[in-house]
Amino acid sequence: MSQSLIAALQNPALYPHPVDGFQVIETHISWVLLTGPYAYKLKKPVNFGFLDFTGLEARGHFCGEELRLNQRLTDDLYLEVLPITGSAEEPQIAGDGPIIEYALKMRQFPQSQLLSTLQANGELTTAHIDEMARQIARFHLDAPRVPAAHVAGTPESVMEPVRQNFEQIRPFLSDKADLQQLEALQAWAESSFERLKPLLAQRKAEGFIRECHGDIHLGNATLIDGKVVIFDCIEFNEPFRFTDVYADAGFLAMDLEDRGLKCLARRFISQYLEQTGDYQGLELLNFYKAYRALVRAKVALFSMPADASPMQRATALRQYRNYANLAESYSTIPSRFLAITSGVSAVGKSHVAMRLVEALGAVRLRSDVERKRLFGEQQVQNDPNVGIYDAQANTATYDRLHELAGIVLRAGFPVAIDATYLKRDQRDAAAKVAEATGTPCLIIDCNAPQAVIASWLAQRQADRNDPSDATLAVIEQQQANREALSAEEVLRSKRVETNESGSLDTLVANIRQRLPGL
Known part of the structure; x- marks a missing residue:
């Protein structure tokens, strides 16, 4: 293939669709002709060891593979492989006669959208x-x-x-x-x-x-x-x-x-x-x-x-x-910690945990996600204490969260567990994971005004993109049955007003101060 073929293909008469103009993008292994509605990709006859496009048959084969493999992640972007016939000076797309090259036809998109x-x-x-x-x-x-x-x-x-x-x-x-x-x-x-x-x-x-x-x-x-x-x-x-x-x-x-x-x-x-x-x-x-x-x-x-x-x-x-x-x-040894949220549903615990992910490199573990990974997407009954939310399921869910926390901590990453942790025994179990892995444990006491919680819950239910099934009745029950932090737990806890961004900023700064390697 030569530059003359690429030049000759820049002829609007060759294409069965309107052409807005031509632009050529060249890489070390291909040429891409942009026509407006469609792009045509041709492979260069090169051999770099890790790829060999020197043969026409190989170029045709790998055009087909590119079409097949990219259709796994795209829809109507990669369209078809077209033979090019004629000569380098007077080519035809999908014409008669011997094939001199292959082109992969794609739906064109604006480069500004990359x-x-x-x-x-x-x-x-x-x-x-x-x-x-x-x-x-x-x-x-x-x-x-x-x-x-x-x-x-x-x-x-x-x-x-x-x-x-x-x-x-x-x-x-x-x-x-x-x-x-x-x-x-x-x-x-x-x-x-x-x-x-x-x-x-x-x-x-x-x-x-x-x-x-x-x-x-x-x-x-x-x-x-x-x-x-x-x-x-x-x-x-x-x-x-x-x-x-x-x-x-x-x-x-x-x-x-x-x-x-x-x-x-x-x-x-x-x-x-x-x-x-x-x-x-x-x-x-x-x-x-x-x-x-x-x-x-x-x-x-x-x-x-x-x-x-x-x-x-x-x-x-x-x-x-x-x-x-x-x-x-990537070779440095990071500072690890185990942070658990404690608070009722819809108080903003997931947002707090994600902040620790983005700011401190933690891996977030979510009770709502792991519960449904364990038990599946079951229909939630009117009674919030049955099915996947009964006592046995709750215990299994927290056991799984703590098992995963141990795995992530031993892999060298901090952990933020997004769960209600309303019971003392649940918080004690998390502390044992931290002790077993030699990491500090922090309880994040999450709070927000009742009106804010209600508004966040309503928004979450309207969006329908959250794994939580909690309702206002469930939240009221959680508030009534929540076991307060003990004096010992208060010493290793931080209170966060989740509706105040400054409160979260202070939390992140405090953790960084205690663990400067983050």
Whole structure:
């Protein structure tokens, strides 16, 4: 394929639809022709080792794979693969005669709607991140499992590209500080691998190696008709796509953190976990984020021309160091804590817990979510003390919350449990988890005026997007039966007026003061 074909395709007469004009977007592996209503993507005849598009048959095959795989996450965005016939100088789209090339036809969308562009313009919202979390979680839960006999996901296959990063980066570095940092990162990666090897093997055995996306970041997500759409998955290399779901989710978390959006990265991971319930693999997250950061660090060096000028080399090294520093940040040992909310339904506990997620890196565990994960979406009776809300179900729910809290704390993350904790024995059980894991335990005593609680409840019921089934009658019953904090509990509690933003700010500042590593 030559530039002459790309030039010749910029002829409105070739297309069976109106053409608003042509714009060509070129990457290292493809050309994309924008026509207005549709985009046409052609693969370059290149071989980079990790992909080989040199043969026409291969380009046709991978156009078909791109169509098939991206239809898993999109609707009417990827349309069809079209043969190009004729000659490079006088091509025809879907014409007669021998095929000289293939084009993937896509519905065109404005580049201004890419989430990376929205982020650059300060228009990326928590709603966008929450929608990505829901979509990616559903996608991972439904994605086909890679067969157990396949090498993908075995501990050694996971570690091979990690080691390759260090081997390929080292020849580009000459500065002593850069080399020392790389050695320290490699030592951390090797020690982490030895520690995580049993978990990696367990994940492989339990089917968490799935046919994933492989390249989830803000540049591969856009708004179409007001909805987030994730596109452009890896079609050309199975090992890049056949991976643990945590490697897939970790890529987006790393991308957000690289953009200075640490709060949104934390929110994404916590929301993703609420959807999947996959807390057992959380210990892998920082390992995979560091790997993804070092891939980008390596690419920054690879992009430097062989005859790079001093300015070009300085720019590439600056990009490399930014990613290397990000990777290094994942090797630090964080301060952990266990925070539990205490208060009636609709008092704002979920908002308080999410604030700890975004500000302090906690993972939120929600009683309403875990209860329904345990017992399913059962019809709630008029009596709030029966069915999934009877005494036995309550005990099982809190037991599960405390089990998960132990898992998350041992994985190295702080925990915020969003539950009512109206009973002393429930709070005592949480304190035992903190004691067993060597972490401080904080009770967040959540309060708000009755009128505010009633208004929040009404809004929640109107929105119909909250897992809680509480009614005003339930809240009144909770208030009547709530066991007050003991004198001992008051000493390790913080009172929060959830309707006052300053009260939450003070809570976060107090925790940071006590645990400066956050």
